Amino acid sequence: MTTALAAALSITATGAVLAQDMAAPAAPAVKVTAATPAPKLVIAISVDQFSADLFAEYRSHFTGGLARLAQGVVFPSGYQAHGATETCPGHSTILTGNHPAHTGIIANNYFDLSAARADKRLYCAEDETVAGTSSKSGQYAASVNHLLVATLGDWMKAADPKAQIVSVAGKDRAAIMMGGRKADELMWLFPGGLTSYRGVPLSPIAEKASAAIAAAIAAPRPALTLPADCASHDIAIPVGDKGATVGTWRFQRDGGDFRRFMASPEADGAVLAAGAALRAARRMGEGDTTDLLILGLSATDYIGHGTGTEGSEMCMQMLALDRQLGDFFARLDATGIDYMVMLTADHGGHDLPERNRQNAWPAAERVDKTLDPDAMGKAVAEKLGLPQPLLYSDGPLGDMYLSKALTPAQHKAAMTELVARFKAHRQVEAVVTGEELAARPISKQSPDTWTLLDKLRASYNPQRSGDFIVVLKPRVTPIAESGMGYVATHGSVWDYDRRVPILFWRKGLRGFEQPNAVMTVDILPTLASVIGVRLDANKIDGRCLDLLSGPESSCR
Template identity: 85%
Template sequence: MKLKSLTTVLAATLCLATAGVGLAQDSAPPVAKVTAASPPPKLIVAISVDQFSADLFAEYRSHYTGGLARLASGVVFPAGYQSHGATETCPGHSTILTGNHPAHTGIIANNYFDLSVARSDKRVYCAEDETVPDTSSGGGKYAASVNHLMVPTLGDLMKARDPKAQVVSVAGKDRAAIMMGGRKADELMWLFPGGLTSYRGTTLSPVAQQASSAIAAAIGQARPAMDLPADCASHDIAIPIDKGGTVGTGRFQRDGGDFRRFMASPESDGAVLAAGAALRAARKLGEGGTTDLLILGLSATDYVGHSTGTEGAEMCIQMHALDQQLGDFFARLDATGIDYAVVLTADHGGHDLPERNRQNAWPAAERVDAALDPEAMGKAVAEKLGLPQPLLYGDGPFGDMYLSKALTPAQRKAALAELVARYRAHRQVEAVVTGEELANHPISKRSPDVWTLMDKLRASYNAQRSGDFVVVLKPRVTPIPESGLGYVATHGSVWDYDRRVPILFWRKGLTAFEQPNAVMTVDILPTLAALIDLPVDAAKIDGRCLDLLSGPESSCRP
């Protein structure tokens, strides 16, 4: 199966305009250079590629020929940072268009624990309304919501200034669409087995319904194996994993109706881009009297990374497909003649599975000891100290840990001391930091590449939601005790392979340059706000404006 067919099938189904795509270069009108006096672009396109680490960008940069090649020829910050410690999907997306660290967005992790909630399931998903009766954070039985986001997004600020500004957010995951789209988006949706969906009680617009039907039809069709690009041959090595099977040689073939495999393939990114293009055309984004915002959350890279790792044939195919699909998407935008600006970044980085790392010059890579699981650790401590159970709550063997609220002050003190000592004594644990220690540590204002461990953790700490203590694993300890088909690698650590992401800006007429110094995803909102003359209170954000003009002029207007 050719890569190119994936980028066009949904667009053709949705009857997207293609007039002018592929025009010869000499037939295009002259391009005016972007200067400080240039008017704001008519459309902002904000793209997040889930788990698109700076390492992946660097590894494949010389192979890009499509949309990523275009962006790599613009204003490039190859050393961008999701500067905080909890490098997960929801916290990362919450920083991109708010200008704030998770400490201020309130999105400290994909899941946190609120032991005061009425339901028996005390785990709270970052993008749910846990007060809705008969819902749970597990198994997808939750009510999607933006309630936990504590700060406005770029779209919210644009709508507050001018209600006529249009904001559309489409993503593979609900948390991506919600955390970047904010509260005031005109349309906000994400992929699910039936195509596209949104909040409960929300009716999709006619074009969104049409896109949903086209995507559902694509999910329902079986897909043959994809072709392996020639330069992916060196990645095509089978890696044995626990519980049988291998990864590293996949081609994304799947049965009809297999939504999980659809999401973990280039098809899902193609679906989001096609839906976004259809909604742009229907709503005429970028064609009115104000600047509009189109937000696209592309999740396939993350699903591929989790299910097969970052260095196999699967990721190589995904990088080629992403490049081509973005190229097709930009070509359709070019054909409209709209003056648009693009920013592309990621919610976090990622790390390859340890089994392949051990074959490729990193023999110390390993999987986490199951004894670090909070349930097991809590049970052992409760039995030793004679404390009520369950004693400890956590979403995995690292990150925020929460003590039971049933403890007396004396029991709490004893339990905390014993748990912290046990975690610190484990050979796979780098550090254990208490919530009290983090509360007393200021949020760093320094460059993110020199942040201390405490700086990283503090940027993820919110007193209302964070745990009683945080466990940090040592570098290259994968927090999955056993690998199995579908889940072999992950992210979420404080280490730079999870923190570093590219930040790329492009606009026709914008002089290209590259700045290798460290910048942060929280810098994106003030940068875009300056581009469209949108005032932002610097005291209410953690980021700063990045000057996108090469030379003495500045795009960071006062």
């Protein structure tokens, strides 16, 4: 299995992708109108960390699948409107129509100080009640329990139990948050190929795809050739103090190196190949119902974290993603199935500050080591004579939780001291208390007009959010020390992390571009309307986007 999807689909020989995919002729184009029946297959794709900035930067270079989608209905200024722009919250909005305030997925990790186990940190997609588990990677029991609302697949199953829902992703939290509770098959990549919930076996076709992916992971990969379009990005950027650089890696790796496999186009090829295999085996889109295939492509995120967003690695990834999606769509075209595609992202991203400083943004910097919540909590506890640990957090920004052992008077004193200390730090933009957010309604205005408080409110859930929230200034990367493997990130309230493209395509659907701001919470009601699934409007935050250019409307 190579980085291109065409090569990834060579697992046909193992039986993981069925030859029947290529048997049926392509259907003739028919103009989509308000009277056109629902598509037989909806494909919902999330490209992790595919910011609106990346889409705009590489749009003129696309010739494959992304080029096709860019000729459909394009919302280049989509928003993950909330403030906690992380993977789990973002994925929780895409197919639920709800902000994290209502999905309950306020962060990748949050704290429940009343949890029975010793580890009070909770991973967004785990079941912490399983004995012997913790929130650490590889030590939790994956679960959908923390998601508080229904997904599109859940709504579809409620309307017609025969509808098929399949979710495949690079990350468990992507597969789970988009797949919901009623998916027929739900799986993600791991070192052994594909896996699912504990005790849930893979189907025979998924097992075959898993074996092919495991074999690809086990095989070493030589460096890829740098495309001519990426030559201008071929600049080594020093990171850290050990002589490491980014910007010139060509995705070479040793056999069995799962981390580097995930940070390469191979990972997306594996997910797309598995999705194609499952669609064919289950004959999705070939029956009387509308089926839903969900694909979470995670490589862009791993590459963004490991090498930044503006290096040759990201350039190569964008071109590979375009090519892989093109191959995937071509196989679907050959079946003659009437299918619709929606593609978006869970969040944006920002380049590493070292390259930003070389490329005309000298103010970009890493977070100061003095902005350490653990150290601040310890210092305040010692000053005020309070029990320790006093403060719980998952880093220098986001939700901060005070110990439950405090009396009301101690809690007030600790809050006053901690908020003042955080506010005094030169890299902190704001500190907002949970009380302030709880008293504020979620904004109904366009997301590009939202204030900082509006963004934070959309992520605030009174049962799960912290006592106060710390916001860093723009372009302060919350990684104090850089090194190969993790040099850049996302998660801020700023638009480079909030803005994502939202793209819709269907054969015969007249394309248009709408540059005004829309939100990922609008995707659920939009797709539900197209396929004729009725929603309870009181249970969603989004609105239906009319995908028909002209006087007709796709919103019913």
